[in-house]
Amino acid sequence: MAKMNMLQAINSALAIAMEENENACVFGEDVGAFGGVFRATSGLQEKFGKDRVFNTPLVEQGILGFANGLAAQGTLAIPEIQFADYIFPAFDQIVNETAKFRFRSGNEFNVGNLVIRTPYGGGIHGGLYHSQSPEAYFAHTPGLKLVFPRNAYQAKGLLAASLESNDPVIFFEPKRLYRASVGDVPEGKYTIPLGKAEIVQQGTDITLLAWGAQVEMLEKAAEMASKDGISCEIIDLRTVAPWDVETVSQSVIKTGRLVVSQEAPLTGGFASEIAATIQDECFLHLESPIERVCGLDTPYPLAHEKEYMADHLKVYEAIKRSINY
Amino acid sequence: MAKMNMLQAINSALAIAMEENENACVFGEDVGAFGGVFRATSGLQEKFGKDRVFNTPLVEQGILGFANGLAAQGTLAIPEIQFADYIFPAFDQIVNETAKFRFRSGNEFNVGNLVIRTPYGGGIHGGLYHSQSPEAYFAHTPGLKLVFPRNAYQAKGLLAASLESNDPVIFFEPKRLYRASVGDVPEGKYTIPLGKAEIVQQGTDITLLAWGAQVEMLEKAAEMASKDGISCEIIDLRTVAPWDVETVSQSVIKTGRLVVSQEAPLTGGFASEIAATIQDECFLHLESPIERVCGLDTPYPLAHEKEYMADHLKVYEAIKRSINY
């Protein structure tokens, strides 16, 4: 065990995978000698050489197009998109190509060897274009797996599992926690299974659900609620697609109440999918409407970031609304 | 009044707008001399000249980038994306630029003069790449209006309103109905307001909701259900974003039951947003879970298109499930 922050944990997972796979490639804007603008790939070029760890030209659609081809060829391709806000030029390559590669070819070809890493999320004074959480755009696309770590330990284990998966994965890294989340992380390899939600805290009165950095907001809100005598069950979804309906609905059947929280705007967000599914799965058990605590339906603002965010206070209020319904 | 199919109705709305706005431009792949692969822009180049109606190079990101600039400059820009399946290369220009133009500039600049037309949807043996219904990707993006006509009359009136709107609009044309939907359409100008759902059929037992070509499936299913003595209220949402929560929730408060149907895959589709919102708005009035009848969570297949589609039989079964809950 070592103390690592999330960047170090990610770096360690990458280094191990590159040692295991002699052709694995890490590439993207500034990931080479410099080690990435957040330094997640720091030291990798020195270790594995310029052929396997390299800067690309500044073209996200090219990075993903190149990655699709490289993965189809059989190489473990680990591209980085510098900010999730800049993943959209690659949207066609991801949604029409990556996600459909295996299906359209009848499994003649696949890009299961592809793991796209990208920092996402707000709370860092990034304004419109350094704060977005675009998971819902991808969750509506069959064929992709979407993975979100909430801390350093989860990051290393989930990334290792993503790198082993034979399906393409988008690995969303909560940049707000890159350095803030420090914890005990094994130096060797371990994996955390994809597709499984984790019950982070057991509780009886209400279920709280989130993924990535937003889990922290739930924890803070649950602490406030516990002072009111409310016992919260906290679930970290971890894999947003395909998601673990079972774990969530069992919890809601037990508690009868659900608050889902996401950073992204409310409308059409993944919280809506969860609410839609759970109202169906748990209809007779629900004692109050499923609450969604989300970003506003506006672009992500700078000066009003605090007001915009789905913070712990808003989650706490939703808990109370739900309990007092 | 004249008998028109949907293509003629659209063509007529375009011609009227181009007469009213001396600089309005229609452009896109093959829309010029040829009049578009579906012939929606047929005759427009002859009438308004090559400067205002023109073929573009084959580059969707360019078409939308150019359109954003042209609209910002003050010209009514009416680009066509040949198939909605090919809108994804333009995703960044739409989601990061079109949608955020006014907000990010504090209203110094806007692209309210932009109407993107694109044929969408399945049922035409188009397979993966000529069948998609990508509205959910855009509905999660604040700043866009999304409009869906269900027939020729609606198409002309809604398109005219879109062309008058000072917000950017994506106008989704149900290509399955282009020639199939024929009806009385005024030759002159009229508009149908954006943002307002329409109750297509009054009913008391259950609410059925859809948009675009899918409304036809509801009508067929409702007819089957009426033979079972079930009275269906049918709502055409017409504007998917921002959507008319009021009309839908009032109907559900009355009927106590809701079936939402969409062509796109279930997970993360717009039906999920509706279910999430309505379970909240109408919690105490719901007598059964909100049913979503959607495409499967797979890419759109060719040979199994019939099986894949959210057809009237599947809607009918959902109605019965809901009633018998």
Added chain:
Amino acid sequence: MAKLLNVDNPNNTSKNDTLNLEFVDEHALAIPTFKMLDDNGELYKDAQASSMDKETAIRIYETMRFIRVFDERMLAAQRQGRVSFYMQCLGEEAAVTGSAAALEDKDMIFAQYREQAALAYRGFTLEQFMHQNFSNEKDFGKGRQMPIHYGSKGLNYSTISSPLGTQIPQAAGYAYGQKLKGDKACTICYFGEGAASEGDFHAGLNMAAVHSAPTLFFARNNGYAISTPASEQFKGDGIAVRAVGYGMKALRVDGVDVLAVYEAVKKAREFAVENNAPVLIESIAYRLAAHSSSDDPTGYREKEEEETFRANCPIERFRRYMLKQGWLDEAEDEAAKEKIKADVLSALKVAEKVAKPALEEIVTDVYEDVPLHLQKQYEQLKQHILKYPEAYPATASRIEETK
């Protein structure tokens, strides 16, 4: 005059200066078209010597002959409503076959959609073509894509994808992987002059150059993208001239001249594999057919233009060459054509009776394994179909069987 920069130039530009304020002309570089064979199938005087042996020539000729007949018959089948859609290679057979013949089998092919001749050259069988077009259960693609979306892992032919241009950066990535593994192989990437307008073109060519990926970018400039003529697609000198913008070598070749195409691609392949460098090849050949079976060119071009180009037939030109070489017998050629027609017809009759893919295939291959939610959706669908078997005739009967 002092050089602009006195350290190693970080701007990656040539270092010569000028005091004259002059535009670089928009046509500063014009690229000639390489050819070998004249219309009569004779080598031009002073033409490059041909390195194509008899065996290769025959295989090329047979491939082109097959594709011509196959295309005709399939279009007819489409007109009869037997297949839903079709696209012909008419006029571009030499460009596609000649380039495919210049490759090695281990080289990867990323095609656009009009390159069935390359796949046929590699050995895709008539039956395999047919099953794909009928989206039946023997289609490698499991009936999921529209006709002409072929693919074959065994033949190193990546499954066709309709969104244009996406295969261009993919080819660069694939080639990069080949280089890393030390395969001594390359990837060829076909695309139309229309698709070359996509952003992915820029991405793919630049990345191949920067990352030294042995990629052959084969631009089929056939004059049209559906109805849009090349003159409304770009103002530069075709596609080849763009190579210099990427620091990439280029060639332009007469796409109606199979010998020229073969030599050009052979040379380009050699260069690419030996130097780990991409090459851009532009072939000039007119799209003689309609864009697809859904298209009618009379809406956008003159019959007369078509007729002029019809006279310039790549197969006929090569046939004359083959005859002169004594590598072809006219009578046998005619007989072979008749046999292909008959074979196509009977393969068609077989394929159209082969069952649709099993219902299970509606949820497979989305992921490596079928996840829970898709298992559930499949189960529901099955029950639904069993309730309304007459509404889903292609699958209903077979579910009952397997139940």
Added chain:
Amino acid sequence: MAKLLNVDNPNNTSKNDTLNLEFVDEHALAIPTFKMLDDNGELYKDAQASSMDKETAIRIYETMRFIRVFDERMLAAQRQGRVSFYMQCLGEEAAVTGSAAALEDKDMIFAQYREQAALAYRGFTLEQFMHQNFSNEKDFGKGRQMPIHYGSKGLNYSTISSPLGTQIPQAAGYAYGQKLKGDKACTICYFGEGAASEGDFHAGLNMAAVHSAPTLFFARNNGYAISTPASEQFKGDGIAVRAVGYGMKALRVDGVDVLAVYEAVKKAREFAVENNAPVLIESIAYRLAAHSSSDDPTGYREKEEEETFRANCPIERFRRYMLKQGWLDEAEDEAAKEKIKADVLSALKVAEKVAKPALEEIVTDVYEDVPLHLQKQYEQLKQHILKYPEAYPATASRIEETK
């Protein structure tokens, strides 16, 4: 030898043929860099005559002087934690200011983010700059974007957008609209050599050429895109050489030489507006500063390299020229710099005390009117803030006021 095509060439290519199988070399076209002023601020012997009058020269000089001081002070303010982020123009002041000066006021500017000097030249005030950087309620952008994302309708300066390259096709569209309206104006579009790798670059340049839009594409090749040197960005001869691929005229200019930039852009503007045609201009000037206040270049380049380029200062070169012309007085120049420093400091002190934008602005401008669902979200938010005023200090007190 017969021409390849005997009707009007639908393939849009040059028609000359060749029998020689030769690659077009990857460096077949190399573009020289236009310059006028030497390091000492003297015109080279045989240099083009300058058309810049005294008034313009002074306005340019004052703009550059202002931006240099402003940038320094703002970076310092960032280091003190007073603004969250900043980007300097250091080393590229001449390229940006000289090009802006060559335009007319009615010409539109689409910038990337490092072109504050163009906006200053147009008349954006120190206070306006400052309010944007402090995202306060006087910011035209209503505090929504990060520092340096300026915009001004009145000055025809499109609001900066962070996603790179998106402004390139937008500029083509804007210019097309100007042409349609008969404005006799053009649009200039600035972008970095890194952003020129984006697909939108290809889209924008090709569309401008095909649709004859009077657009000046101004590539600032400053050698780096954050840490990525141009040598890992492309293999061609800079950005200018790509113009020939689009059938577009091009110029390369020494971006440290304000006279050369001014003359080049003036000539390009004249050509673009008179002929409704785009021009690509590439300016060569080193990015002397860090990429942004978040960046530290010691991680990817040698101090020595920086020092070499620091000696090649665009403002110093022009200062010498101005002195020689007798258009500048050294003492006054020094005094002016001191005054700017003081002005910046006091403007900063004012701006940082101006209130944040009102809470309402969180839901305005998403649409022209605030739709129902946003009215509702705003109402909920207001109630929430009133419950926890201490958690939202920037807005809480003011809501109570206006309640």
